[in-house]
Amino acid sequence: xxxxxxxxxxxxxxxxxxxxxxxxxxxxxxxxxxxxxxxxxxxxxxxxxxxxxxxxxxxxxxxxxxxxxxxxxxxxxxxxxxxxxxxxxxxxxxxxxxxxxxxxxxxxxxxxxxxxxxxxxxxxxxxxxxxxxxxxxxxxxxxxxxxxxxxxxxxxxxxxxxxxxxxxxxxxxxxxxxxxxxxxxxxxxxxxxxxxxxxxxxxxxxxxxxxxxxxxxxxxxxxxxxxxxxxxxxxxxxxxxxxxxxxxxxxxxxxxxxxxxxxxxxxxxxxxxxxxxxxxxxxxxxxxxxxxxxxxxxxxxxxxxxxxxxxxxxxxxxxxxxxxxxxxxxxxxxxxxxxxxxxxxxxxxxxxxxxxxxxxxxxxxxxxxxxxxxxxxxxx
Amino acid sequence: xxxxxxxxxxxxxxxxxxxxxxxxxxxxxxxxxxxxxxxxxxxxxxxxxxxxxxxxxxxxxxxxxxxxxxxxxxxxxxxxxxxxxxxxxxxxxxxxxxxxxxxxxxxxxxxxxxxxxxxxxxxxxxxxxxxxxxxxxxxxxxxxxxxxxxxxxxxxxxxxxxxxxxxxxxxxxxxxxxxxxxxxxxxxxxxxxxxxxxxxxxxxxxxxxxxxxxxxxxxxxxxxxxxxxxxxxxxxxxxxxxxxxxxxxxxxxxxxxxxxxxxxxxxxxxxxxxxxxxxxxxxxxxxxxxxxxxxxxxxxxxxxxxxxxxxxxxxxxxxxxxxxxxxxxxxxxxxxxxxxxxxxxxxxxxxxxxxxxxxxxxxxxxxxxxxxxxxxxxxxxxxxxxxxxxxxxxxxxxxxxxxxxxxxxxxxxxxxxxxxxxxxxxxxxxxxxxxxxxxxxxxxxxxxxxxxxxxxxxxxxxxxxxxxxxxxxxxxxxxxxxxxxxxxxxxxxxxxxxxxxxxxxxxx
Numbered sequence: 001x002x003x004x005x006x007x008x009x010x011x012x013x014x015x016x017x018x019x020x021x022x023x024x025x026x027x028x029x030x031x032x033x034x035x036x037x038x039x040x041x042x043x044x045x046x047x048x049x050x051x052x053x054x055x056x057x058x059x060x061x062x063x064x065x066x067x068x069x070x071x072x073x074x075x076x077x078x079x080x081x082x083x084x085x086x087x088x089x090x091x092x093x094x095x096x097x098x099x100x101x102x103x104x105x106x107x108x109x110x111x112x113x114x115x116x117x118x119x120x121x122x123x124x125x126x127x128x129x130x131x132x133x134x135x136x137x138x139x140x141x142x143x144x145x146x147x148x149x150x151x152x153x154x155x156x157x158x159x160x161x162x163x164x165x166x167x168x169x170x171x172x173x174x175x176x177x178x179x180x181x182x183x184x185x186x187x188x189x190x191x192x193x194x195x196x197x198x199x200x201x202x203x204x205x206x207x208x209x210x211x212x213x214x215x216x217x218x219x220x221x222x223x224x225x226x227x228x229x230x231x232x233x234x235x236x237x238x239x240x241x242x243x244x245x246x247x248x249x250x251x252x253x254x255x256x257x258x259x260x261x262x263x264x265x266x267x268x269x270x271x272x273x274x275x276x277x278x279x280x281x282x283x284x285x286x287x288x289x290x291x292x293x294x295x296x297x298x299x300x301x302x303x304x305x306x307x308x309x310x311x312x313x314x315x316x317x318x319x320x321x322x323x324x325x326x327x328x329x330x331x332x333x334x335x336x337x338x339x340x341x342x343x344x345x346x347x348x349x350x351x352x353x354x355x356x357x358x359x360x361x362x363x364x365x366x367x368x369x370x371x372x373x374x375x376x377x378x379x380x
Numbered sequence: 381x382x383x384x385x386x387x388x389x390x391x392x393x394x395x396x397x398x399x400x401x402x403x404x405x406x407x408x409x410x411x412x413x414x415x416x417x418x419x420x421x422x423x424x425x426x427x428x429x430x431x432x433x434x435x436x437x438x439x440x441x442x443x444x445x446x447x448x449x450x451x452x453x454x455x456x457x458x459x460x461x462x463x464x465x466x467x468x469x470x471x472x473x474x475x476x477x478x479x480x481x482x483x484x485x486x487x488x489x490x491x492x493x494x495x496x497x498x499x500x501x502x503x504x505x506x507x508x509x510x511x512x513x514x515x516x517x518x519x520x521x522x523x524x525x526x527x528x529x530x531x532x533x534x535x536x537x538x539x540x541x542x543x544x545x546x547x548x549x550x551x552x553x554x555x556x557x558x559x560x561x562x563x564x565x566x567x568x569x570x571x572x573x574x575x576x577x578x579x580x581x582x583x584x585x586x587x588x589x590x591x592x593x594x595x596x597x598x599x600x601x602x603x604x605x606x607x608x609x610x611x612x613x614x615x616x617x618x619x620x621x622x623x624x625x626x627x628x629x630x631x632x633x634x635x636x637x638x639x640x641x642x643x644x645x646x647x648x649x650x651x652x653x654x655x656x657x658x659x660x661x662x663x664x665x666x667x668x669x670x671x672x673x674x675x676x677x678x679x680x681x682x683x684x685x686x687x688x689x690x691x692x693x694x695x696x697x698x699x700x701x702x703x704x705x706x707x708x709x710x711x712x713x714x715x716x717x718x719x720x721x722x723x724x725x726x727x728x729x730x731x732x733x734x735x736x737x738x739x740x741x742x743x744x745x746x747x748x749x750x751x752x753x754x755x756x757x758x759x760x761x762x763x764x765x766x767x768x769x770x771x772x773x774x775x776x777x778x779x780x781x782x783x784x785x786x787x788x789x790x791x792x793x794x795x796x797x798x799x800x801x802x803x804x805x806x807x808x809x810x811x812x813x814x815x816x817x818x819x820x821x822x823x824x825x826x827x828x829x830x831x832x833x834x835x836x837x838x839x840x841x842x843x844x845x846x847x848x849x850x851x852x853x854x855x856x857x858x859x860x861x862x863x864x865x866x867x868x869x870x871x872x873x874x875x876x877x878x879x880x881x882x883x884x885x886x887x888x
Contacts, residue, residue: 221507222506222854224507224853224854224855224860224867225855225860225861225864226864226866227863227864227865227866227867228859228860228861228863228864231755231863231864231865232760232761232863234755235755235758235760235761236758260529262530262532263534266532266534266539275516275518276516276518276520277516288541289532289539292530292543292545293530294859295522295545295548296526296527296529296530296545296761297530298522298857298859299859299862299863301857301859301860303854303855303860304503304507304508304860305507305508305854323510323515323856325508
């Protein structure tokens with residue numbers, strides 16, 4: 001993927017990096033009970049001033065139980081370009097078994113301008129030749145990258161199983177209304193995002209969450225280490241096409257968590273490591289570990305202000321930068337775990353919280369499905 | 381046929397004396413190793429043989445009455461943009477001597493200085509700058525090979541590190557002292573570098589002249605020992621006392637040629653350190669005669685690793701030449717843990733002027749090309765990159781790191797900190813400041829404690845400045861600047877130069 005892209009896209013002038021401020025929110029039922037979009041939508045409404053209507057989106061887990069064994073590809077076609085759809089259809093039929101496909105239902109009355117055409121495909125990989133050696137996940141990533149970089153006016157913005165991303169240009173409540181999230185979908189984990197881009201006009205594909213496979217990232221902040229992070233990820237075959245900080249975070253998560261299988265607790269210490277003077281005071285074993293992490297993963301330290309919420313099936317975590325320039329607030333009520341840019345948004349949907357706290361920089365707030373936890377214990 | 385020839389050379393400097401200030405104390409006579417000043421008892425006057433003056437400013441600084449001014453001589457040939465004063469003088473020198481022109485220090489030609497065409501970024505609004513006076517700013521750097529990933533075994537809270545790491549050396553600021561040998565430098569200057577490196581938590585480099593035995597225990601862990609073409613002073617103890625071993629292939633001031641320390645500089649202690657007889661010329665061949673190819677280099681790298689039980693990173697130092705990106709890639713693939721690139725401006729104790737002025741490329745371009753190539757090949761983290769050759773200030777350091785370097789070497793700047801005034805007469809062995817000489821009287825002028833203090837002050841000053849700039853960019857750890865070319869913009873550069881540097885133009 002890297003080599004073919006790199007040879008093709010050999011240019012010095014890259015597009016400007018996307019700069020933005022945002023609101024983010026995540027809510028998870030740790031028992032796996034599914035619920036509608038009201039909580040996430042109401043919470044996002046409460047933080048309306050943090051966005052400017054140029055982008056918003058939601059990621060929902062557990063929405064396609066009837067197709068849960070198939071990759072759900074959400075594709076947008078710019079300017080409702082039917083030719084692009086024909087090309088994508090042909091490409092997908094050649095590379096996948098398409099079990100079912102349909103237009104994603106939308107509400108024409110919603111307050112959004114010029115929406116693209118949205119289609120979803122439920123697919124199973126149909127690997128041929130050398131590609132047989134790829135895992136299903138790697139195969140899907142490769143094909144998604146192909147569509148996103150080679151097929152004009154087509155953009156796959158969601159590619160996991162039994163989950164989906166819904167996003168576009170508008171305020172969160174407009175996007176929710178457009179996709180009818182409060183009526184049509186139920187999931188056990190919702191993350192949401194509202195943008196305040198400072199230098200680029202909104203593009204439907206540029207909204208968050210950012211997604212590869214079932215991994216989604218929503219992010220707030222501007223990463224001052226972007227150039228370092230991006231160039232390191234390029235070495236591992238991730239070529240940033242959107243030029244947003246979020247894309248860098250998503251690829252870093254994919255590299256560390258999916259490919260290198262590092263747990264969240266460790267990844268948090270790579271993204272937002274403790275200061276050297278703290279490390280120097282640790283006991284020897286810990287000091288060696290933290291020193292090794294900073295040495296080896298130095299190019300993936302995310303510097304500057306950020307809050308991120310990362311999710312995949314069964315797990316959600318929130319994290320703020322190492323000196324907490326963009327704090328994150330967490331709250332708990334029974335099985336529900338909330339993470340949010342602002343406490344007010346959590347209070348707006350759950351006034352009687354059991355617990356609410358603002359974690360330190362680099363300390364992740366982790367939510368795991370109880371069932372998954374039990375499975376993990378049994379496996380051990 | 382032996383005939384006396386009248387020299388046609390014009391003096392380079394004018395020595396002016398404010399006579400009413402002069403008390404005839406004769407400090408200037410004692411301070412000048414070039415025999416410029418003299419006193420005429422009969423006339424009770426001071427005179428100057430200004431054709432001998434090199435402009436080192438020693439007499440000016442040490443004159444107790446500030447009676448002296450030394451400045452470029454106003455005599456010139458008819459001004460000519462093509463046949464410059466320097467060109468004419470050089471021809472005359474060679475017509476009188478029939479030899480090659482020798483000089484010291486790095487090139488002073490007006491080849492484009494890319495550092496001065498690059499500007500840095502700072503945060504405004506969308507991203508807060510960080511105040512280095514209130515928040516930690518981290519400059520700690522590790523030199524050596526890094527694995528692609530770490531393998532961990534996680535059991536609840538207990539995390540076991542399974543990956544065995546390659547040897548890495550930790551430095552507290554990304555600034556190292558460049559290779560300058562004992563022999564080229566006086567003992568005091570050499571020792572001052574070692575003392576400063578130890579105090580600040582960084583490294584100095586022995587150059588190719590070995591390391592005096594008595595310094596090994598105290599300074600070994602702050603030392604990069606060099607293994608160069610002459611193999612002077614190389615034995616197992618020398619290699620094992622060090623933090624890093626550097627194979628020197630070439631240097632920026634004279635790529636492609638070797639070195640020559642004349643026998644008169646090979647004193648008893650230098651002879652012992654270099655392991656050659658006293659009074660013999662120490663000649664470093666142009667190539668390493670056991671390295672005629674990349675596979676030969678690999679064999680030497682692994683021989684040195686074997687000799688040190690794979691406990692130390694091995695660095696390979698090369699001059700920045702045209703094909704530097706491919707060369708660096710080969711070096712990394714040959715097993716080197718660190719690549720050091722010495723640019724066109726790199727200094728030296730002695731070099732033929734033609735090499736210094738005409739061979740090599742600017743280190744800024746070399747660095748950008750090497751960093752890009754290693755990333756394209758996916759091997760950038762298999763090595764660290766050190767660059768040197770004309771780093772003048774903390775701004776240059778920041779730009780080098782943003783272009784992709786892990787750390788920089790400073791040679792000339794360190795000498796200037798100790799007292800050097802860039803008179804370019806290192807090759808004469810008469811350094812008035814006691815830095816680049818083996819004359820015991822001159823060497824004694826440099827107090828190693830004071831010189832080390834000046835060096836530590838310089839490192840401290842630059843480190844504070846780097847922290848200021850980082851904070852302004854909204855970065856609090858140096859690793860987030862490394863290779864971060866988004867924080868650089870070019871001014872007054874051509875399209876191809878921006879392309880090679882991998883940076884945008886200002887305003888883009």
